[in-house]
Amino acid sequence: MTIRDLPQGEEIRQIRESVRKLCESFPPEYWREVDRNRAYPTEFVQALSGAGYLSVLIPEEYGGAGLPLPAAAAILEEVQHAGANGAACHAQMYIMGALLRHGNEQQKRKYLPGIASGELRLQAFGVTEPTSGTDTTSIKTFARREGDHYVVNGQKVWTSRAEHSDLMLLLARTTPKEEAARRTDGMSVFIVDMREALKAGMTIKPIRTMMNHSTTEVFFDNVRVPVENLIGEEGRGFRYILSGMNAERILIAAECVGDAKWFIEKASAYANTRNVFGRPIGQNQGVQFPIARAYAQMRAAELMVHHAASLFESGQDCGEQANMAKMLAAEASWAAAEACVQTHGGFAFAEEYDVERKFRETRLYQVAPISTNLILTYLAEPVLGMPRSY
Numbered sequence: 286m287t288i289r290d291l292p293q294g295e296e297i298r299q300i301r302e303s304v305r306k307l308c309e310s311f312p313p314e315y316w317r318e319v320d321r322n323r324a325y326p327t328e329f330v331q332a333l334s335g336a337g338y339l340s341v342l343i344p345e346e347y348g349g350a351g352l353p354l355p356a357a358a359a360i361l362e363e364v365q366h367a368g369a370n371g372a373a374c375h376a377q378m379y380i381m382g383a384l385l386r387h388g389n390e391q392q393k394r395k396y397l398p399g400i401a402s403g404e405l406r407l408q409a410f411g412v413t414e415p416t417s418g419t420d421t422t423s424i425k426t427f428a429r430r431e432g433d434h435y436v437v438n439g440q441k442v443w444t445s446r447a448e449h450s451d452l453m454l455l456l457a458r459t460t461p462k463e464e465a466a467r468r469t470d471g472m473s474v475f476i477v478d479m480r481e482a483l484k485a486g487m488t489i490k491p492i493r494t495m496m497n498h499s500t501t502e503v504f505f506d507n508v509r510v511p512v513e514n515l516i517g518e519e520g521r522g523f524r525y526i527l528s529g530m531n532a533e534r535i536l537i538a539a540e541c542v543g544d545a546k547w548f549i550e551k552a553s554a555y556a557n558t559r560n561v562f563g564r565p566i567g568q569n570q571g572v573q574f575p576i577a578r579a580y581a582q583m584r585a586a587e588l589m590v591h592h593a594a595s596l597f598e599s600g601q602d603c604g605e606q607a608n609m610a611k612m613l614a615a616e617a618s619w620a621a622a623e624a625c626v627q628t629h630g631g632f633a634f635a636e637e638y639d640v641e642r643k644f645r646e647t648r649l650y651q652v653a654p655i656s657t658n659l660i661l662t663y664l665a666e667p668v669l670g671m672p673r674s675y
């Protein structure tokens with residue numbers, strides 16, 4: 286059984302078809318091996334990048350395809366639906382949004398064509414720090430202006446793909462929090478050329494995690510960043526980061542929908558073929574219902590993803606919908622993952638069925654890039670008007 290696509294027009298249908306085809310060249314054995322070795326799926330990322338899928342959101346004048354967000358969401362959904370892991374490269378699609386929206390023309394001409402061709406990898410996003418966590422305004426990494434450079438000191442954590450990136454989008458304080466007019470002021474965004482920084486003060490330390498995610502800690506010891514690499518105005522960086530978050534949430538939500546589809550198809554297929562007590566296990570409603578429920582959750586989340594993406598594309602405020610899409614899709618993928626494990630019984634735990642790998646991978650999305658609690662806080666407080674909790 287293959288889950289049918291919701292109608293989204295001919296262009297997206299064709300994109301989905303070609304992404305599926307590309308993913309067929311990367312069979313489960315490939316993903317098992319990179320997972321087992323905690324290796325980076327270089328060949329897969331190169332194939333996606335070479336086919337232009339990672340640059341679809343970059344306007345044509347800078348070498349991209351200039352496609353709308355629903356097309357990017359369809360690509361990532363298909364990658365996950367195929368059993369692949371887009372986490373290795375999804376950020377190449379959306380980190381550049383800060384540069385595109387807030388960078389000056391010179392910066393865009395310098396970086397975007399290389400990012401579009403895949404020659405320049407901008408897929409490291411340095412926001413989270415060990416001591417501040419979700420409380421981003423309390424970050425400590427500081428960029429001090431010294432002539433025509435900023436000198437950066439501090440530490441980031443969970444900077445994914447840092448070892449597989451040429452550039453990093455870095456959020457650092459340029460005014461201490463206590464001296465800023467508002468806590469959200471006094472932070473700035475920089476493009477850090479990691480190839481240069483690694484020669485002079487930047488250190489990357491990999492973090493081994495429960496899934497293959499190429500995530501790291503990054504240390505800055507007097508790293509010099511040219512003033513021309515400041516994005517937008519000094520002190521307004523938090524706003525620039527926030528403005529990119531809706532796109533990020535919608536795209537991650539699309540990945541969760543893809544994961545959910547993979548789990549639901551896998552579980553249904555197994556329920557049809559596994560015979561116990563002389564009949565398929567899928568004949569038992571105790572086996573059917575969790576899969577059917579996860580399917581309904583996935584379809585509802587999928588509609589919210591499409592709704593949020595079309596609001597985003599028409600330039601309307603979509604913070605509420607992007608957050609709901611992310612939360613509902615992450616919950617749907619987890620419900621589907623749970624049902625898939627339970628349906629497979631003991632075999633769910635065997636590497637060769639791929640269920641345990643996808644189960645580990647999809648769990649992340651209830652924590653990162655934003656945890657479910659923080660989404661609920663956003664819905665309860667600014668959206669529904671209840672008192673601020675922090």
Ligand SMILES: Cc1cc2nc3c(=O)[nH]c(=O)nc-3n(C[C@H](O)[C@H](O)[C@H](O)COP(=O)(O)OP(=O)(O)OC[C@H]3O[C@@H](n4cnc5c(N)ncnc54)[C@H](O)[C@@H]3O)c2cc1C
Pocket residue numbers: 409410411412413417418419420442443444445446494498500649652653654655656657658659662674675
């Ligand atoms: C594998 C992985 C990859 C990541 N990649 C990146 C990356 O590339 N770049 C980057 O900058 N970051 C990255 N992150 C960081 C990620 O965004 C954070 O882990 C996430 O935002 C949660 O922050 P935290 O881990 O510091 O949790 P904390 O902020 O310490 O929170 C811990 C728990 O407490 C809850 N909590 C905290 N405050 C409240 C509150 N006020 N109300 C209710 N509950 C609350 C949270 O929901 C959470 O469940 C990654 C994380 C992981 C695990």
